[in-house]
Amino acid sequence: MSAVRYPLETVGLAAGGTGGHLFPAEALARELQARGHGVVIYTERRGAQFTQALAGLPHLVLPARSLAGGIGGKLAAAAVIMRAAAIARADMKRRGVTLVAGFGGYPSFAPVMAGRSLGLPLLLHEQGTRLSLANRQLLRFADRVATSFGDIGGVDDGARGKLVETGNPVRATILEAARAPYPPLAGDAPLRLLVVGGSQGAAVFGRVVPPALLALPEALRSRLQVSLQYRGDDADAVAAQLRDAGIAVDLQPFFDDMAGRLRDAHLVVTRAGATTIADLLVVGRPAIVVPIPQGGSREEQRGNADALERLGAGWCMAEDDEGFTAPALAARLDALFTDPAILVGAAAAAAQLGRPDAAARLADEVEALLQARAAGTGTGTRG
Template identity: 70%
Template sequence: MPATSPNATIALAAGGTGGHLFPAEALARELQRRGHAVVIYTERRGAQYTKALEGIPHVVLPARSLAGGIGGKLAAALVIARAALAARRDMKRRRVALLAGFGGYPSFAPAVAARTLGLPLLLHEQATRLSVANRRLLGSAAALATSFPQVSGTDDFDPARMTETGNPVRAEILAARGDYPGLSADTPIELLVVGGSQSARVFGDVVPPALLALPPDIRSRLRVALQYRGDDADAIAARLREAGIDADVRPFFDDMGARLRAAHLVVTRAGATTAADLLVVGRPAIFVPIPHGGSREEQRRNADTLADAGVGWCVPEPELTVEKLSGLLGELFASTIKLPQAAAIAASMGRPQAAADLADLVERMLARGTR
């Protein structure tokens, strides 16, 4: 089948977290806008993002991490083989011409299926270091798109096949672009606290007492949106309000674009998709990288890179004490210069055209029939 067949489909594979799925969604919608047929392969967690997948054909495949001992790896290999066979059948039925992989272990099986069919594989890396899945697939990739100029783990890959596109962001994030909200000594201060798609317990433990420790004149100006899943969410909101803080505490915000647009400062993890959203909208942040798991090193690198650029401040979770956070917040909120300066740097680094640039790369690969 020629790669340029008019009935061909472009497939995308993404892990089950928002950090992997949202960039895939952004590319899928850009390709749909250009008239291409698309399909997203993900796993059950990814399928829970019903708003992101609305109107996009998608297939839910079994998935399992390769982490663990010999028994775990064997079990994972069987799951991956089953998923790869299912993906292969679906790709043949849809006449898939190319697969774009966005990382996460659920993207591995569709990539294997694509290679058995001789399809070109485009990998997209959101972070400053190749993910485990992308690292294992890199040798089979026809091209690699990156979000940053320098990505660790790519030394052996042909630079001519690498393209810096940036990290695609969702339409609601693009719509949130605009001037940084005015900040003076007497205006309200909008603080957004989010822990990624999985939330973050530490933010519920440390942020509220840090806010309560702020001077009364700052507390009275604060409007806080805190993403928190704990059973004591109502009690936390009540304590903040009693201290004069306008607080909205919820387990999940489904209007992230509007909240980012309103925010003067964001307290957040340092996932690559979170970083891309912040840069596109142009908002400064206090980054608290995840302290454990496979994302630990990736998030620390992201946070350090952005902090060094002047976009925000990196506070490793072991150092995130009530006293340290309260002191930093007090310093930032007492200044009318520091946050706007960081916001301007963030906006200068944003890549709002990333989805379009990545779609251009896909179309160039299709035109060349790249393998």
């Protein structure tokens, strides 16, 4: 049997198991492939479930474990990370990997450290408005840090010379949806509302959104066309209640045509994950964003939501300070749908902030580091 042959030059991409980490990695991988580079994505079992995102992309599923927990948990996690790093290191040597790009999440630790043990350049990408925990820990090893926003927290002054703003790469389906203009909001035309919880889930949307919609005036209810992502056991009853009130609703546990629904929406109610924000801005759709109230992404999502509101592209309704309630949401929806100019203005602001060329800009940074490595001039950091 002949030996497996690999491209002369391959870029390794290390991504956690959520869509927020994997989708930007996928977008960069496909851009690099289009430029003739070899690629391989290193992820863990959750990331491997995004089969459509990984289709046609070489990838390796590594063991992973969070460092959360007591001393015993941290020791067990360290052992898993060491084993995963050894597997990744061997794979990188076989494939001839020449650079590693890390996209955050604890599963990115092992392949990033494997790359550093081989002396490879490291590019980190930060999707949010503040460095994630994983990227903060890996910052000292990075040659460059690509950011989605111009103003980013969690970076010491001494490391700011490594930063370059590229935007957050989005999937091809989102780029296709971005070609459509904001839907007209004239006369008695339908009002299309998209409500989606994202990979973190949003059971609170099922508790807050239906009663908020029922509290709207009949004139608005009769125009509403709602796409509601909801996984509750009472989904059929919730849908029937909304339809009885004159609201056209498509209630499903998961939407596999998210780009099309985002394209057609006048307003989106969603969590504030970085990939969600990037999708909204590229397509140019206003949103009511509800950052998750707890967990490791709490600070990141609140920063994303506040930034969206500050830039005029949406409105933050925080669940943890009781800002996201049925009466509050009903009042917000009533105000927005009654004065369509507000939505049109927020859509325009979002579109101006979108970065449809983010994957290309990030690929440019990869190539700059590769060229600097080939020339033996260090990291290629711009002066």
